[in-house]
Amino acid sequence: MAVAPVKLQATGRVARRQAISRGSRYVLLAASLVGVGVLAYLAYDTFDSGASRLTWDFLNNYPSRFAERAGLRSSILGSIWVLAATVVLAFPVAIGTAIWIEEFAPKHWLVSIVKLNLANLAGVPSIIYGILGLAVFVRFYDLGPSILAGALTLAVMIIPMTVIASQEAIRQVPQSLRDGSLALGSTHWQTVRHHVLPQAMPGIMTGIILALSRAAGETAALIMIGAFTFIAWDNTSLFDDFTTVPIQIYNWSVRPSQQGFQVNASAAIIVLMAAVLSLNLLAAVIRERFRRE
């Protein structure tokens, strides 16, 4: 009486196709891990060669001809100065642009050109911003290779990506919130100022922090404006010459290897990566906290 169990096991060609598909999972997974694997190896290699050099003296010394006496003091201070000035310059313009496009701009072909233009500016290579800064801020406005010229260059560079991130954040604010505020008699600007902006602020902050971490690692644009200099004093004004941590890394990496500057480069990379990763982490934390509310 027993009925022979129906076998659903495929045979022949179909079995082969299924086996290939099952195997592909592991091949694809392995390929996906290559990038992350490279990153992990680079992190390991940097720590291996640079961690021993990472002392207080290294952070606190000025650059020097001797690898073991050279340090990051002037480049860390330069980075802080130029990044702080960049945020101050870029933030209002970026946020203003995003508010206008999302809240006030009429439906007009000119506005779509402004949007298209922003997307294209975000794709312009940083070295082009560098020669723009060189021609306009350093030479034409005669600011020299100063912190102000560097900050203006970096601000122009990060404004497009900050605007795009801020637009995204403003667009996420529910329409009903605006209508509610307008229905209670607020003007358009009061609505934006008291309801849209506070809601969009975490997203906007995330955008500017990520842009700032881009600026913190930027090297080419600042070398073009002339920040590849030897600074052995503390910056005190926006019109000082300056250097930054990534430029110092570049400086040390291109020295002949027998002088021992490669170790300094590794140690400086640890410092720079720690700064960049904490900025990224901060952005992620702000985004997560906002999501939970």
Add this chain to the structure above:
Amino acid sequence: MQQSLAGAGQEAVHRALRKRSFKRSGEVLILGLLVLCATFSMVTTGLIIYVLFSESATFFQEVSFADFFLETEWQPLFTPVSFGIWELVAGTVNVVFWALVLALPLGMATAIYLSEYAAPRTRRILKPMLESLAGVPTVVYAYFAVNVITLEVLRPIFGNDLPIFNSLSASVMLAVMVLPTIASISEDAMASVPRDLRDAAYGLGATRLEVATRVVVPAALSGVMASVLLAIARAVGETMIVAIAAGSTPQLTLSPLESIQTMTGYMLQVGLGDAARGTIDYQSLFAVGAMLFLITLSFNVAATVLVNRFREVYE
């Protein structure tokens, strides 16, 4: 009640609320400031174009168009001075081509894995890790290109005849740099392919790999191509990796094992030398910059066009 307001009705209410004419004094001023902010980006573009092309114009008064585009030597620093752009373009094509050869298969495989195979949890962990590769400052990649890729990987494989500054080491790090661009944007495109298409293919007996390669990838093709174009634009404009790792010898070659110089590499070299205004070096910076700008712009515009087309299909 809320439901009945949905759609066109709600839009009309919103428009009516916004259009009421009363304003507080001072708001016109604020609106003016906002418009001013928005014009800023247009001014930036205008300045980039003006600076690049006005300085290039001076350059082309001394070097003829014919020399720039027909000569095959780029030798601005030694006599006989020669400004044939193709050696620098070839350098850029060289590093970008080999970077794509490495990054394209890996990026596609990653996108397919994340979109079609990975469990949601794996994807939530793997995708941000991958995207963090895009946040690494490129000067860091450049350092590794020489100290790890060339010294620890390529020299053991290709022997010690390999120049310390070679284009392949730059290509490897460029590939790592653009990997998240390709993987992440392609994955977004694949994830937005409608579920029905996959179900139909599974219903006909296709395996997971067949669904991925014959249904999802073709359906997401414009997004995938856009990701590749954006990756090319990023790689073409990247400066530090190629300037440090690829060398500074302009050469008309596509061999990955030579020392070469790219457009951006040359620009950085001039930038380091603090070229005085009015010299031919300083002007050549802008001529090469204009070329670079046009190349990256065309790839970016092509990507935007593709992305817009892709949106039209699925929304």
